Amino acid sequence: MMSKKLIYNVAHVTADPEIQLLNRLGGLFTASLSLSENIEAMLSATSQMVQFDAATVFLLNEGSRELTACATYPHKDEVPHIAHFVLGDGILGYAVEQLETLNIADATLDPRFKILDQSRSPRSLMVQPLATPQRVVGAMTISRQRVDPFTELDVAILKVITNQAAIAIDNGRLYEQLQAHLSELETANAQIAEVSRLKSEFLANMSHELRTPLNAILGFSELLRDDIAGKFTEKQRQDSLANIHNSGRHLLSLINDVLDLTKIEAGRMDLVYEEFGVDSGVREVLNVVRSLAVKKDIEISSSVEPSDVLLIADKNKFKQILYNLLSNAIKFTPPTGKVVLEATVPDKVLTLAIKDSGIGIPKELQHKIFGAFYQVQSASNREYPGTGLGLALTKKLVELHGGTIDFDSVQGEGTTFTVRLPLRPGPSKHNRVLVVEDNPSNLDLARMVLEGNGLTVDTAATGLEGLEKARHLRPDLILMDMQLPGVDGLAVTRQLKADPATADIKVVALTANALKGSEEEAIAAGCSGYIAKPIELKKFMLQVTNFLEKE
Secondary structure (H helix, E strand, C coil): CCCHHHCCCHHHCCCCHHHHHHHHHCCCCCCCCCHHHHHHHHHHHHHCCCCCCEEEEEEEECCCCEEEEEEEECCHHHHHHECCEECCCHHHHHHHHHCCCEEECCHHHCCCCCCCECCCCCCEEEEEEEECCCCEEEEEEEEECCCCCCCHHHHHHHHHHHHHHHHHHHHHHHHHHHHHHHHHHHHHHHHHHHHHHHHHHHHHHHHHHHHHHHHHHHHHHHHHHHCCCCCCCHHHHHHHHHHHHHHHHHHHHHHHHHHHHHHHHCCCCCCCEEEEEHHHHHHHHHHHHHHHHHHCCCEEEEEECCCCCEEEEEHHHHHHHHHHHHHHHHHCCCCCCEEEEEEECHHHEEEEEEEECCCCCCHHHHHHCCCCCCCCCCHHHCCCCCCCCHHHHHHHHHHHCCCEEEEEEECCCEEEEEEEEECCCCCCCCCEEEEECCCHHHHHHHHHHHHHCCCEEEEECCHHHHHHHHHHHCCCEEEEECCCCCCCHHHHHHHHHHCCCCCCCEEEEEECCCCCCHHHHHHHHCCCEEEECCCCHHHHHHHHHHHHHCC
16 A cells, blocks of 8 residues: 555646656555455545545446445445445436546535435535446545535546556456455365265265175075085075075165165155154054164163154155164164153154164264265274265155254263154145146146246146145145046045145146036035136236245
8 A cells, every 4th residue: 555655745736647646656556456455545545635524435236236335434434324326326326327527516406416425415526437448346436515616636636546546446356256266166176075075985885885785695695506505404594595685675775775865866755645643653663673772782762742643744754764863873872772762742843852872973073964975984994884874864854844853962972863843744845736637738738837937847637646646746736627537626626635644735626617606616625716717828827826825
C-alpha cells in the first residue's frame, strides 16, 4: 500500500494532474493481489486528494447484476447499513450500467436518487464506475453532507485513481476466486484419495472374505469328489456338506450386501410395506443370531414394550437392520459379554436400542463408522472379519424408511446403536405418481405430462399390477382409471384403502365415465377426487399438483 508520504495534496497538482498522478500512483496497486488491501489503498489515496465526508466501494455480482457495498470510509463498520442496488436502479445503478461518471450537486433533487447509506443522506454526490477493458468491476461513491459540488479537478483525480484501482481490484477478485477453486480442488483431490484408499481397503477385505468361503467350498467339494482323505464316515460326509452349505450361504450374504448397497445408491431399492408385530420380527431375528451368541458364550436378551405394537414397514429390510446390528454387536463383544435389544414406542416412534458390552469404538474413528467400505481394523490386522458394508447398508435401509440411526460408544466399555422408525411411513418427498391405466396411448400421455413437470412416474396396465406396485413403491398419488379390465378401479381402490400399508396413499379417479353419480361412487370407494377424461393438459397438471400438496 502507498504510504502517506507518497500521497501529496491536491494543491501540488499542476495543469496536467492526470499525468502527474499516473507517475505517482504507478506502483500503488501492483504490490498486492489482496482484494481488501487494494480497496483500502484506493479509499486512502482518495481521502488525501479529495475532500469528502463519506466514501463507499461497491462490487458487482455479474450473475445477479447486484451492486453490494464491501467497504466504507471513514466509518468501516457501516457496510451493513448500505443499501443494495441492481444495475439501472437509482443513481448508482444508472451510472454503472451506462459506465458514466456522475457529479451531482444535490442528489436529493435528482429523480433517480435513492439513499445509499441508511444512516445518513448525502447531498453532493459523485459516482465513479470501476471498470477494466474486460468487465465492469463495481463503483466508488464519494459524498458530502452539504451542497458543495465536486470540482472538475476532483473528478479527474477520482478517475485516475479508480482506473488504476479497477484493474488491481479485478485482479484481486480473480486471485481470490483462483485460491477458492484451488482450495476446492485440493479438498476434492483429498476426498478422491480417501475414497480410493477406502475402496482399495474394501477390495482387500472383500477378496479375503470371498476367498474364505470359496476355499471351503472348493476344498470340501474336492475331498468329496475325489475321496482324497480316504473313506469318509457318514459324519465326516455330513460335516463336509454342512461346511459347503454354510460357506455358500455366507458367500451369498456378502454378494447380497454389495448388491443392496449398490441398488440403494442408485435409487433402485423398492420397499415392500406390510403391517406386522414388532415382537414377532424381533423374535425371528433373535432365533437366527442366537447361535452366534452361544458360540461365544454371550448372553443375549430382548424386550418389546408394548408387546403388541404394530409397525408398517418392509419386514425383510426391518429384520435385516436388526440382524446387521445384533450380529455386529455379537462380533465385537468378547466371550461372556452381553447384548441387549430394547424396543419402545415414545411419541409414536419405534425406538430400537441395541446395547453391547464390547470393545467400543475409538473416539477418533466414530465419525467414519457409517462410511461404506470402512472397518475399525484394517485387513492386515483384523481380529473381526467383515467387509465393512454392514453399518453403511443399515444406515441406508433405516433412512429409506424415513428413520434415523445414531450411536453412543465408549472404548473398552461397549456401544449402543439407536434406531428410530415411524410406526407408519410418512409421505414420500419425491412427488411420485402411479398411473393405473389400460390404454397405452392414455398411459403414455399422462406419463409424458407428469415427467415433463418433474414428477417421478410409475405405470401399471391392470388393477392387480397397480395393487402390487402401490404396496412396493408407496407413491404419493395414484391416478386410477375406473374402468380397468378384470378388477376395476373401484375394487382396486377399496382394496388399497382396506390395507393398512396403503390406506394413506391418495387415489384420484381418472375416467371417461361422465354419468351422474360416478364421482360420488369413486369418492365412496376411497378416492380423494376425480379427474375427467379427455384431460386438458394444463388443467390436468394443476389438478395433480393440488392433490399432491393436499394434506
